[in-house]
Amino acid sequence: MYKYDNYDQQMVDARVEEFRGQAKRRLEGKLTEDQFKPLRLMNGLYLQLHAYMLRVAIPYGTLNSAQMSALGDIADKYDRGYGHFTTRQNIQYNWIKLEDAADILADLSKVEMHAIQTSGNCIRNISSDHFAGATHDELVDPRPYAELLRQWSSFHPEFTYLPRKFKIAVIAAEKDRAAMRLHDIGIQIVKNDAGEIGARFFVGGGMGRTPMIAPMIRDFVPLDQLVTYAEGCLRVYNRYGRRDNKYKARIKILVHELGAEEYTRQVEEEFAHLLDQGVEPPRPELERLKPFFADPPFEDGPKTVDRSDPDFALWVDRNTHRHKHDSYVSAVISLKPVGGIPGDATGEQIRTMARLAKQYSFDELRVMHTQNIVLPHVKIADLHALWTELDAAELGAPNLDTIEDIIACPGLDYCALANARSIPLAQRISERFDKSGKTAELGELKLKISGCINACGHHHAGHIGILGVDKKGKENYQLSLGGSEAEDVSLAKITGPGFDEDGVIEAVETVTDVYIAQREDGERFLDTYRRIGMSPFKEALYGK
Amino acid sequence: MKILTGNDLKTGAVVWWTGNDWSIYVDDAVDVGDQAEEIMAREEAARRVNVPYSLDAEREDDGKVRPAHIKDRVRALGPTVRPDLTLKPQSPEAIDWVI
Amino acid sequence: MGNDSFDSEAGSLGVSPDEVQFRFRDDEVADHGTVTVDACCDQTNATAVRIEPGDDARALLPFLDRLALVEVNFPTFGDGRGYSAARILREAGYTGELRAVGDVLIDQLSHMRRCGFDAFAPDKRLDEEDAVKAFATWDNVYQSAADGRKTIQELRHE
Ligand code: SF4
Numbered sequence: 044m045y046k047y048d049n050y051d052q053q054m055v056d057a058r059v060e061e062f063r064g065q066a067k068r069r070l071e072g073k074l075t076e077d078q079f080k081p082l083r084l085m086n087g088l089y090l091q092l093h094a095y096m097l098r099v100a101i102p103y104g105t106l107n108s109a110q111m112s113a114l115g116d117i118a119d120k121y122d123r124g125y126g127h128f129t130t131r132q133n134i135q136y137n138w139i140k141l142e143d144a145a146d147i148l149a150d151l152s153k154v155e156m157h158a159i160q161t162s163g164n165c166i167r168n169i170s171s172d173h174f175a176g177a178t179h180d181e182l183v184d185p186r187p188y189a190e191l192l193r194q195w196s197s198f199h200p201e202f203t204y205l206p207r208k209f210k211i212a213v214i215a216a217e218k219d220r221a222a223m224r225l226h227d228i229g230i231q232i233v234k235n236d237a238g239e240i241g242a243r244f245f246v247g248g249g250m251g252r253t254p255m256i257a258p259m260i261r262d263f264v265p266l267d268q269l270v271t272y273a274e275g276c277l278r279v280y281n282r283y284g285r286r287d288n289k290y291k292a293r294i295k296i297l298v299h300e301l302g303a304e305e306y307t308r309q310v311e312e313e314f315a316h317l318l319d320q321g322v323e324p325p326r327p328e329l330e331r332l333k334p335f336f337a338d339p340p341f342e343d344g345p346k347t348v349d350r351s352d353p354d355f356a357l358w359v360d361r362n363t364h365r366h367k368h369d370s371y372v373s374a375v376i377s378l379k380p381v382g383g384i385p386g387d388a389t390g391e392q393i394r395t396m397a398r399l400a401k402q403y404s405f406d407e408l409r410v411m412h413t414q415n416i417v418l419p420h421v422k423i424a425d426l427h428a429l430w431t432e433l434d435a436a437e438l439g440a441p442n443l444d445t446i447e448d449i450i451a452c453p454g455l456d457y458c459a460l461a462n463a464r465s466i467p468l469a470q471r472i473s474e475r476f477d478k479s480g481k482t483a484e485l486g487e488l489k490l491k492i493s494g495c496i497n498a499c500g501h502h503h504a505g506h507i508g509i510l511g512v513d514k515k516g517k518e519n520y521q522l523s524l525g526g527s528e529a530e531d532v533s534l535a536k537i538t539g540p541g542f543d544e545d546g547v548i549e550a551v552e553t554v555t556d557v558y559i560a561q562r563e564d565g566e567r568f569l570d571t572y573r574r575i576g577m578s579p580f581k582e583a584l585y586g587k
Numbered sequence: 588m589k590i591l592t593g594n595d596l597k598t599g600a601v602v603w604w605t606g607n608d609w610s611i612y613v614d615d616a617v618d619v620g621d622q623a624e625e626i627m628a629r630e631e632a633a634r635r636v637n638v639p640y641s642l643d644a645e646r647e648d649d650g651k652v653r654p655a656h657i658k659d660r661v662r663a664l665g666p667t668v669r670p671d672l673t674l675k676p677q678s679p680e681a682i683d684w685v686i
Numbered sequence: 687m688g689n690d691s692f693d694s695e696a697g698s699l700g701v702s703p704d705e706v707q708f709r710f711r712d713d714e715v716a717d718h719g720t721v722t723v724d725a726c727c728d729q730t731n732a733t734a735v736r737i738e739p740g741d742d743a744r745a746l747l748p749f750l751d752r753l754a755l756v757e758v759n760f761p762t763f764g765d766g767r768g769y770s771a772a773r774i775l776r777e778a779g780y781t782g783e784l785r786a787v788g789d790v791l792i793d794q795l796s797h798m799r800r801c802g803f804d805a806f807a808p809d810k811r812l813d814e815e816d817a818v819k820a821f822a823t824w825d826n827v828y829q830s831a832a833d834g835r836k837t838i839q840e841l842r843h844e
Contacts (some may be wrong), residue, residue, distance in 0.1 A: 051838075053826060078791060093600075095594075164764070194838070203767025323844050324840075328843060384668055384669075479719065510657070516655070
């Protein structure tokens with residue numbers, strides 16, 4: 044994976060010192076909260092319900108054991124012994140003191156990490172496929188391109204005060220594991236008819252209040268123009284994105300209001316102009332980045348496991364992903380124990396995962412947008428040993444992509460913007476389905492919960508989505524069906540009137556019953572919904 | 588009644604206005620009547636509190652203070668999903684007070 | 687700051703004589719008031735213009751030769767359109783004074799400088815020491831912008 048050189052290290056260190064100064068000026072009263080807020084946000088520091096919250100960037104979701112271990116140490120040293128992995132492949136800490144923030148950033152910089160641009164109206168941490176560089180089905184490893192864009196977007200002088208936040212995802216497989224088209228810019232690395240590698244640009248997707256699927260605006264950008272094209276996309280947005288209304292400020296609204304065609308025309312014009320401006324990093328830079336992501340020294344070995352232990356066999360079936368080398372798999376560590384808090388891990392668990400990565404996965408880990416952790420390169424021969432250790436550390440839940448693998452944002456338990464709690468729903472639903480034993484029968488079912496319209500829990504993209512709303516001071520939940528963040532991307536539709544907490548849990552059970560009654564061979568919940576439409580579900584939920 | 592809350596600038600801790608200082612216990616909160624703006628402006632300028640705001644609350648028969656909105660009750664107690672991290676780790680029933 | 691001549695407390699002009707707090711130019715400070723972008727396009731002799739966030743900086747491109755001063759107004763520091771305006775002018779070859787005015791604060795200085803601003807007239811005077819530090823925030827930079835600095839990527843492959 045990528046290693047900082049002196050320049051990268053210098054940049055991060057400079058930022059730590061800059062932030063230390065800013066925090067000091069705030070504490071001395073030289074900065075008002077209004078002035079300080081965007082500065083702390085650009086270093087990932089929020090003020091949440093109970094304390095400051097720090098969000099640490101995990102560029103394209105990739106990290107090594109030392110970094111993971113440091114994240115565990117920070118949880119113990121500065122927080123209350125745990126961290127929360129987010130749907131943006133980052134980690135956040137809930138109980139941070141402003142006085143400590145600069146020291147945490149300094150600790151992070153020792154392991155080549157930071158919290159730069161994890162919030163604020165700037166280009167956020169770049170996300171990617173969590174199986175990048177390991178999966179059997181990718182064209183190339185997307186991460187060198189993501190790293191190129193990471194450097195370009197870090198401290199970008201022109202794009203630090205955009206109309207609104209800006210999220211970029213880069214993938215390089217037909218299968219979309221990064222919700223690419225629900226990003227402000229989604230980039231798919233593709234091969235054209237001439238056999239050259241380039242980038243396909245989708246712009247103007249997003250979730251939030253007005254969810255939209257990004258239209259494609261360019262099917263092939265040559266690799267030596269990638270950064271320049273992105274710069275064109277951003278400049279048009281910075282100049283013309285709406286600033287009169289926070290809720291209409293995302294690029295999806297600009298693209299929607301202009302129309303994809305007109306937006307594209309403006310980008311192409313800006314791009315043509317920028318091509319002469321020397322914006323693109325020299326081509327050798329990309330070649331410098333690629334070897335950092337080269338394959339580790341894989342060895343041939345057994346290609347199957349001993350399935351005599353049914354618990355182990357179930358975990359293998361559910362929690363591993365096919366690797367490009369047939370003696371390996373990518374193993375997923377579920378952070379969704381039954382009744383647990385999705386995405387939370389203790390300092391101890393984080394260090395355990397770090398140690399296991401070192402032992403079994405060439406020192407590498409990934410964070411998934413579904414709030415789980417991947418050990419990308421595990422020898423099939425080592426799987427049983429790995430699983431045994433995971434199980435002992437309560438990290439062995441065999442529930443990937445099932446109804447127990449729920450995405451839930453922090454919601455009203457932690458988040459200042461929330462309308463309702465998300466976590467208790469996730470806990471109760473996973474307990475209920477685990478107990479009834481229906482989880483296996485339901486197969487792949489993606490349930491996603493957000494505590495407010497900001498949609499951090501991706502509810503628009505859930506096969507089943509739940510959105511917390513405020514109904515006269517009481518928590519209320521809207522149910523929606525039919526969303527997907529994958530290559531068959533679609534936005535979920537609301538079933539009808541909302542429910543209280545008990546009601547929405549019942550409602551989830553009801554819609555799964557409709558699915559079981561109506562499904563045809565091999566259909567997932569989503570497929571059945573797409574075939575039969577909303578009405579049967581509505582009828583079951585609300586009567587005629 | 589109207590009470591004031593905010594966060595401690597340095598630590599971020601949730602605090603409530605007691606009439607002459609800030610306390611982490613909502614039960615210490617006092618009714619500020621129509622003085623809210625004045626107190627908040629003064630206290631914020633002195634950096635004794637960060638992003639203060641006023642809210643409605645009720646004083647219950649036992650003298651305890653109950654904020655009107657669930658969000659402020661969550662702030663007053665702590666995360667309902669981590670009773671061990673709330674201000675009342677020994678009394679799980681405190682969660683019911685929030686909801 | 688690099689090798690720029692750093693001329694604090696420069697002589698000044700524009701909306702109010704004492705407002706320019708930092709200036710990175712050696713030329714004489716011209717003495718003329720600014721006009722709006724619209725007026726500048728209509729008026730053949732204006733030599734100083736003021737860009738508001740909603741203005742199209744490209745409307746000025748035909749007149750760059752006669753302009754000695756462009757002020758870019760930041761009514762609030764969070765409105766970043768002025769950064770693009772500045773770069774667009776520099777990319778088009780404008781070499782006159784490019785002055786950031788309005789809600790210009792310490793922590794925006796380094797980025798403004800990179801986008802081509804070479805004079806700063808903040809609404810509220812800035813702490814001198816903090817500002818000097820802010821201008822020098824970045825020893826090196828990741829992007830090519832209007833300040834002509836070599837990027838880190840270029841330095842890596844020299
Ligand atoms: S969706 Fe809303 S409640 Fe949930 S984390 Fe995001 S902002 Fe907070």
